[in-house]
Amino acid sequence: MTSLPAVSGQSASGLPVLGPGAEKFLTFRVGGQLFGIPALAIQDIIGPQPIAKIPMAPSFVAGALNLRGRIVTAIDMHNALGLKPTDQAKKLNVVVRSGLELYDLLVDDVGDVLSFSMGDLEPNPVSWPEAWRTFSAGIFKLDGELLVVLNFDVLLSTHTKLIDKAA
């Protein structure tokens, strides 16, 4: 976690109820890139878990894991985002809610919860590939790096549509 930036000033309140325009994000890394996902969507963060393979599943699905009696589909974030795994990958699990379902994101590392004013959200750089522009809700500029706000629902539906098309 040391590699991640410190909490920005706006999160000082620490209150669970956020004012309008401010939102908390859980930060995590995949293939070296820093991502943020709204903290309210996070169900769980757990260490490496045994993941059961699901044969014939789409390649971005890593398998399924048992989260206290619930079966959660694990998403291989490297594959889903088209990023190469790094050496320091810790294979941590970030469990997020998407609709009524839970999904487990396999990420390399998990960082702090940061608070941002939504006013600071900047649009996606036009130079990005289209896929990235669809599942990124925008970026926050941090010291020396960019935090990509991941819209997981969009990421999921993009991949699901691809499967449906292939089917």
Next chain:
Amino acid sequence: MDDLIAEFIAETTESLNVLDSELVKFERDPNEGETLKLIFRVMHTIKGTCGFLGLSRLEKVAHAGEDVLVKYRDKELTPTPQSVTIILECLDRIRGIITDIASTGSEPAGDDSQLIAKLKAAAAGKLEGAAAPAAAAPAAAKPAPTTGPVTSDEGFPVAADLLAEIEAAMAAKNKAEGKAEPEPAPAPAATPPVPVKAAPPAAATAATAPPTAKLEPKAADPAKAGGEAKAAAQSIRVNVDVLENMMNLVSEMVLTRNQLLQMVRGRADSEFKEPLQRLSRVTTDLQEGVMKTRMQPVGNAWQKLPRIIRDLSTASGKKIDLQMVGAETELDRQVLEFIADPLLHMVRNSADHGLEGPEERLAAGKPEVGVVRLMAYHQGGHIIMEITDDGRGLNTARIRQKIVEKGLASQGEVDNMPDHEVHQYIMRAGFSTAEKITNVSGRGVGMDVVRANIEKIGGTVDFRSVQGQGTAFTIKIPLTLAIVAALIVEAGDERFAIPQISVNELVSTGRGSDHKVEMVKGAPVLRLRGRLLPLVNLRQLLRLDGAGEPGADRDGFVVVTQAGNKVFGIVVDGIYDTEEIVVKPVAPILKSIPFYSGNTILGDGTVIMILDPNGVADQVVQTAAQIAADEAADKFGLRDETTSLLLFTVGDGSLKAVPLGLVSRLESFPIADLQRTEDGAALAQYRGRLIPVIAMGAAFPWKTGGGQPALVFTDQQRTMALAVDEIVDIVNENLKVEVKSTRVGIMGTAIIAGKTVDLIDTSYFMKQAYGAWFSNDPEEAQSRLRRQRRLLLVDDSAFFRNLLAPYLNVEGFEVVTAENPKRALELRDAGLMVDAIVTDIEMPEMDGFGFAEALKGDPRWGNVPMIAITSRTEEKYRNRGMSLGFKDYIGKDQHKELIRALNECLVEGVES
């Protein structure tokens, strides 16, 4: 008491209780929209339901109440304290009647006309102090107050004076009771013209009447209070989600219990043993208890049926008696939901298509009234539902015809099919939608959908039908979907669950087992009790590790699985235990994979996938359909890819082989019974007649004692035996003749199982055995004519090959198929002799014309008559074909024409 009424009472009591608190709010603020809506809804429901239940008194009261409320809800009138009182009175009356019904089971007698009149008046806006002209009320300008007095609103003959009377009566009553409102007087200050003053004459009579009407339910109240409490206590409504959640938790608990039991098992001295046993028992009871909360009588799914049958009966003029037996049989709510629609469909089908009209029935000697019988009962963890009708049954002949028309099977196949197999076709997807079949034979609309729905919940549908006597469908479904027994299997180091209900048996195909996986056309099959069972290898299907090899030579198991009427084998690497599993649905993103019906967590915490036998079955359909055709090909030993070969020796030590399909029997003739002839051959008794026994070569070492092993070949009427030294093995091989042979009786040499093997030419030995007999026989020519002609059928469409080959076969031809000219030429090179060639024209790579050119001048096939079958019969193609030496040019669908042409050119061939 009628179940429906009991339910109605429980429900109404419940909503009235809710209203109690809401009414207080309503009184405080009669204009509050939500409360008003709620009261309206309750009133409306009561009205609707009791009309349905035949509770006419209750209905009238509720109806009148609703009329008033609707005006308030639509803001046509504004409620006043007086009208609120009347609404309350109306609700009280309803409650009173309900209480009576709850205790006596029937509607009490009583007169509600006073109350109804008051309600009508209120609805007409003519209630004293009721209507809205209060300056602030938005309804002031509405037409209600002006039209009210003259027109008979709501069809009730309200004369102005009568109205006045009633209002006065009401006022009087209020005074008499003197409780609800302090006094209506203050309000009338703003009331409309219809005056209170007109009332007095009627006041006396009216004043006495209301109390009697009112008194009856009121007096009943204290006595009936107990009954009401009981009705409320007998059932409570629980949100389904709560139950569902509870069920899940209990399921988890059962699994954990199982896990604990497993840990303690085998440890006799464990201190946990006893408490664990108690826990186990309690868990089982708890599981049963929770299951029970989800149980509902199957009759709930039947409720709609009588009405549907009645309507159908009216519409069609049929007389139908719907009998329902076992409606109280309970099953899981979830299952019930699933089967309600299929059931409806099947009952409707039985009545609509299965049953005949009255005249037809009488003519057939049946009672005029047709019976549709619905029966439900429990049987070993399943619920069985039978839908029987005594109608006309399935029209087997018509279905047969339809099968052929649809190209699902050939005429020959259909003719040999037993009736029940023919019937199964109505469950096919394409079949069922055919309009004609439903009109003629009765069944079929959406039966495939019905079956799919039932199979989705792990159920099965079966049926039998006797023409003229009726049809009986049997549905077998699990009691609950929450926990199922499953077989845990392994393939490619992954474990999977297969629902036990679909598993027929397990067969070991490992070394030392009687059962072997064979290959037919590259598809694995298992010969099980004389039947060929299509197989699907789980490792290949799911593309698991090591999926490259077909698995024929590996130790393994075949899980014989049934999905609907399809039986097939799933080849797995290992079999574990059976386990009770909790089925959890797969994540939405995995729904596109057809092989899984869900996933589950095993006792040890691992997540595994549950295989969906139906999804897997769809992968083997192709193979299953081809097996029949392949078996035909098998007969000629000329299957496209692999062939079963019988390996044997004839004394000189070299291996010989013959396609197993050509061998009709392996026989051992007692040496003592063999009659040797001068030319080195022998005669033996075989099935009551003498057959020649031929030896290969003069040096053949005949056995001197015991039995002489021999292969028996049969070709039409002729039977012969080939004496062999020893039968070595039966192998499945990709038969490829490497070196053509010049030796007599040998077709060529092939490498089989790594050894050089001579492939013998049975026709040579047949000639050797019978040749002499025929040479001078005048009957020989005739016999040759009758001899089965061998045709080569070249067509790139598997469909046409499968269609045409059995057809030609039935017509007395032996058919060898090739999927392209290249393959046909290979067959030629392999030494195949044919009497005629039937070829398609449009084919990739080499077309029919090219094929004909390639054969021109060929020493072996050059003179074989060729017939073209094609969909392009235009003159110019025809001419080109004829110029290339085709004997005839025939449309693909003209089978009769083809037979004629074949006979023609074959007779020519014999004569020439």
